[in-house]
Amino acid sequence: MPEIIIKNVTKRWGNFVGVDNLNLTIEDGAFITLLGPSGCGKTTTLRMIAGLETPTTGEIIIDGQTVFSSTKGINISAAKRDVGFLFQNYALWPHMTVYQNIAFGLETLKWSKEAIKERVSEMLKMMKIEQFSARYPAELSGGQQQRVAIARTLAPKPKVLFMDEPLSNLDAKLRGEMRTELKRLHVDTGSTFVYVTHDQLEAMTLATKICLMNEGVVQQYDPPLTVYGQPANLFVADFVGNPTMNFIPGRIGSVSGNSAEVELLGKKFTFTSCCPLDGLKGDVTVGIRPEFLPISDNGSIVGSVYSTLPSGMETTVKIKVGDTILSSVMFGSLNYDVDTDIRFSIYSDKILLFENESGRMFASGSMK
Numbered sequence: 001m002p003e004i005i006i007k008n009v010t011k012r013w014g015n016f017v018g019v020d021n022l023n024l025t026i027e028d029g030a031f032i033t034l035l036g037p038s039g040c041g042k043t044t045t046l047r048m049i050a051g052l053e054t055p056t057t058g059e060i061i062i063d064g065q066t067v068f069s070s071t072k073g074i075n076i077s078a079a080k081r082d083v084g085f086l087f088q089n090y091a092l093w094p095h096m097t098v099y100q101n102i103a104f105g106l107e108t109l110k111w112s113k114e115a116i117k118e119r120v121s122e123m124l125k126m127m128k129i130e131q132f133s134a135r136y137p138a139e140l141s142g143g144q145q146q147r148v149a150i151a152r153t154l155a156p157k158p159k160v161l162f163m164d165e166p167l168s169n170l171d172a173k174l175r176g177e178m179r180t181e182l183k184r185l186h187v188d189t190g191s192t193f194v195y196v197t198h199d200q201l202e203a204m205t206l207a208t209k210i211c212l213m214n215e216g217v218v219q220q221y222d223p224p225l226t227v228y229g230q231p232a233n234l235f236v237a238d239f240v241g242n243p244t245m246n247f248i249p250g251r252i253g254s255v256s257g258n259s260a261e262v263e264l265l266g267k268k269f270t271f272t273s274c275c276p277l278d279g280l281k282g283d284v285t286v287g288i289r290p291e292f293l294p295i296s297d298n299g300s301i302v303g304s305v306y307s308t309l310p311s312g313m314e315t316t317v318k319i320k321v322g323d324t325i326l327s328s329v330m331f332g333s334l335n336y337d338v339d340t341d342i343r344f345s346i347y348s349d350k351i352l353l354f355e356n357e358s359g360r361m362f363a364s365g366s367m368k
């Protein structure tokens with residue numbers, strides 16, 4: 001089973017750097033999501049691993065075999081890399097029915113008629129498109145076509161599967177169902193999945209590891225909950241999580257061992273970390289996830305309600321403290337009148353301190 005190693009891979013077009021010195025090891029059987037804003041280099045990365053785009057420099061190794069090396073002059077074609085892919089602009093064969101579209105790849109691989117029939121039925125069922133089996137692509141909606149494309153890609157059980165925003169045409173409900181199916185499928189097949197998305201929720205829920213990119217540069221490569229709880233820098237912290245993390249300007253006072261005095265929202269707090277805080281000084285940015293600002297009558301900080309956004313299971317309350325607007329997420333449906341006073345506290349051992357200049361996360365800890 002394959003492990004994919006990407007070493008110092010750069011892709012340039014003229015002076016423009018699309019992907020900058022990428023180093024990544026994708027473990028065998030992993031479900032990796034490449035996440036990042038539009039234009040950050042996700043599709044380019046995927047295409048380079050798949051063999052559809054030639055890197056400017058670097059080396060790519062799949063299953064112990066060097067499939068690309070700029071120095072050794074190796075560039076193995078996509079067809080010989082034993083990978084399946086499903087791209088943003090998938091194209092179904094218009095002159096073939098849904099059934100034929102899914103069966104075609106298996107016929108090329110010389111599967112027996114019986115095995116093909118069984119596999120296609122299985123895929124039609126899994127993707128909930130059995131009733132469209134005899135239709136042509138032009139007779140299907142965009143979402144239905146996308147499901148056929150997924151079925152066609154998964155049918156031959158590829159060892160490595162690359163997917164580029166495969167669920168983007170589906171409505172929210174179907175997308176949720178397909179995520180569940182993909183996650184099961186990953187376990188069932190034991191294949192390595194590399195999945196591109198700019199949807200952070202999708203990346204969080206599906207992946208064993210997220211590779212978060214910005215402007216061609218990897219910002220963090222870690223399991224989803226590490227990316228969420230211990231973001232490497234301000235960009236990662238801001239990109240992951242909805243509503244986004246609160247970033248509050250703070251000022252460090254005296255530091256002693258694992259604790260530091262922090263001035264924040266006009267009050268003084270003591271920040272305690274697991275590690276020594278030597279070198280921490282001056283202006284910092286304090287990052288607090290909205291779920292760590294619970295509203296309660298005996299909260300230590302007073303603010304006023306800016307707006308309340310109930311969404312059923314939870315409610316986001318925007319709270320104004322001085323010039324700062326904070327987000328607090330509370331479980332259940334709540335409603336507060338605009339401009340009324342409200343009390344809240346900071347409650348978590350996952351409060352983050354970021355260096356202003358580099359944006360790097362310096363420490364995480366609790367604040368009293």
Ligand SMILES: Nc1ncnc2c1ncn2[C@@H]1O[C@H](COP(=O)(O)OP(=O)(O)OP(=O)(O)O)[C@@H](O)[C@H]1O
Nearest residue numbers: 013016018036037038039040041042043044045198
């Ligand atoms: N053939 C090309 N020539 C020049 N620039 C290119 C080419 N292909 C891609 N780029 C540029 O490289 C950057 C990365 O593109 P890429 O398609 O990898 O982004 P992406 O992260 O997949 O974005 P999206 O989420 O919008 O699909 C973009 O700025 C894009 O304009």
Ligand SMILES: [Mg+2]
Nearest residue numbers: 042043088164
């Ligand atoms: Mg893309």
